[in-house]
Amino acid sequence: MLKSLDIYGQRNTLKIVVALNLLLVGTASLLYTNRLVERLEEREENYVRLYAKALIHVYDEKSNEDMTFITNEIIFINAKNQVxxxxxxxxxxxxxxxxxxxxxxxxxxxxxxxxxxxxxxxxxxxxxxxxxxxxxxxxxxxxNSTLLMQLRFFPYVQLAVMIALGFLAYLAFSSARRAEQNRVWVGLAKETAHQLGTPLSSLMAWVEYFRSDPAIDQSIADEIEKDVNRLETIASRFSSIGSIPTLKNEDLAETVQHFVAYLEKRISTKVTMKVESLIPEGKQVMINKLLFEWVIENICKNAVDAMKGVGKLTIRILPLPRNEIAIDITDTGKGIGKSNLQQVFNPGYSTKKRGWGLGLTLAKRIIEEYHNGRLFVKSSEVGKGTTFRILLRESVVSQEPVPEGEKTIKSA
Known part of the structure; x- marks a missing residue:
């Protein structure tokens, strides 16, 4: 995302580069066209000179020059024109x-x-x-002569070059446009994190007040504290948007199971959540825990909405070749039509009456830009459900003996 912001800041430079390239192509085309015109002028002049010599023998009765000169001239001109x-x-x-x-x-x-x-x-x-x-x-x-072949193919070459330049210009300005969108998102996210800071401090004070009052059930204060901590986590997520996150080796299955345990208490009780791990116990990946949990949350909440609060949500963690790990999140919801499969990750796309349609877009950016992974729709069938797949690179854990409670980790 930071790279996109750099492109945005250099959009004037991009315009200048595109303009210079267009000027260069235009100048080269003009010079080459002039060269072809000069050669055609020379050819026409040779034909006219040959015609002039022929007229001499037609109208000059005193001319006794051998007419074989015409043959020699024609052969010479043909050789020069390379036919x-x-x-x-x-x-x-x-x-x-x-x-x-x-x-x-x-x-x-x-x-x-x-x-x-x-x-x-x-x-x-x-x-x-x-x-x-x-x-x-x-x-x-x-x-055909070389000159004629050049004239025939030159317009196509020129058109191809112009199309290539137009395509590069389109990519440059599209990058600038996306960067502008990113800039708005980053500003909005950081402002949201800032606005959450003040009420969070107040809520923490209220939690401490409840703990100090023996008349209040302490379990209530504990649950409120969990949600306050959750809000702090959300504020940290928003604050990290636009910055390069720190990745650490984390136990993937434990991270997913721990977060699902938290999440299932805060969604519909009619949704059954299940985590299946097929990877070795303790298998680690390089992730930013706060952002990765955000991805899981966004996908799961979209799945719950697709099931209208009733159904089954299964998260399967399985190993793949080439040191990859897949996390498949499958719901029993309404599914996604083929015409909408390419749009689900677009900003603003949503089938809900409420919402901004940014959850899956942010999830895809977090996985692909920050974790060098992939997030995509693995399969979907209307009326039966959808499976989203997250692909991550696994970490290699050193096999050397280590003291109890410590781990030596080497990133893949």
């Missing part, structure tokens, strides 16, 4: 023009290459028929 041609006579004997082969190429390789070129030429253009004075007939096949 590959193959002439085939009636006996299938071929002669080629504007073809080059690497030194050391054998006759067999040249013949094979020319046969392939001839087949391609026949597909590209219809043959030009050459009628000889001796009534013999030949055929000329040809490829």
């Amino acid at each position: 590959p041609t193959i002439y085939v006579d009636e006996t299938n004997k071929i002669s080629v023009h504007n073809f080059t082969f690497p030194p050391g190429t054998s006759d067999e390789e040249i013949n094979s290459s020319l046969e392939e070129e001839l087949a391609e030429m026949k597909k590209e253009h219809q043959a030009i028929v050459v009628e000889m004075a001796n009534k013999q007939r030949g055929y000329i096949y040809y490829h």
Whole structure:
């Protein structure tokens, strides 16, 4: 999240970079187009010069110059324009023009290459028929010149470059927009934590007052104190939004079971909660306990809402290959339609009349941005229920003997 804020702060820089890239592409396109125009101008000039020489022999009766110059000029211009041609006579004997082969190429390789070129030429253009004075007939096949190929593909290359730049600009401005949203969220979260601070201090004072009064049942003060501690935890969660959290090795199964024991007393009594752990006892993962419990809470509360306060909620912790651990949270609620599966983690998406639709969005950010894990909908069926899956990397616990009550832990 902090990285996004940096992008937000540098959005003017992003605009300048995009503008410079567009200017660079525009300038390069202009220079390249001018180069192509110059070559076309040179070609037209050669054709006009050839036409001028032909006019001399048509209108100048004194001219006795051999007309073979026209043949030489045409061959020269064709060579300059780099138009590959193959002439085939009636006996299938071929002669080629504007073809080059690497030194050391054998006759067999040249013949094979020319046969392939001839087949391609026949597909590209219809043959030009050459009628000889001796009534013999030949055929000329040809490829397009290099200049024509450049002109043909240049617009597509230019379009591809512009699309790529447009896509990069879209990504840059989307990042800036998301960063702006993050900035609002961080400010709101920290302000919420600040506002909770004053009434929490007052509530703690009231708890101490209740404890000092022998006429008040002490169990009531104990339960109030638990909820006050819970509010302090929530305030700490909000305060940590926008900051890099500290991750510690924690016993995953114990953390989940402890929090579920707290949570099941504060949700509908008609919802049955069950934790199944298939990982070795004491298996640890690198997590921030406060934020991770927030993720479990958000998913479980969404599940309870989906079941309308009646049903079964199962949390399964199981090992996976590549040192991963999965936490599957399955409910027996109404399920999620296929059209909504991609939207459940979007900010503001909610099927409830009340709520901001931020719970699952925050949960996904906490898991993926802070814990380098994944949170996604593993499966869902309308009318039967939904399973959310959290993927985390497990920690490697040292196998060396350690004193009683101590653990030596090495992060994976």
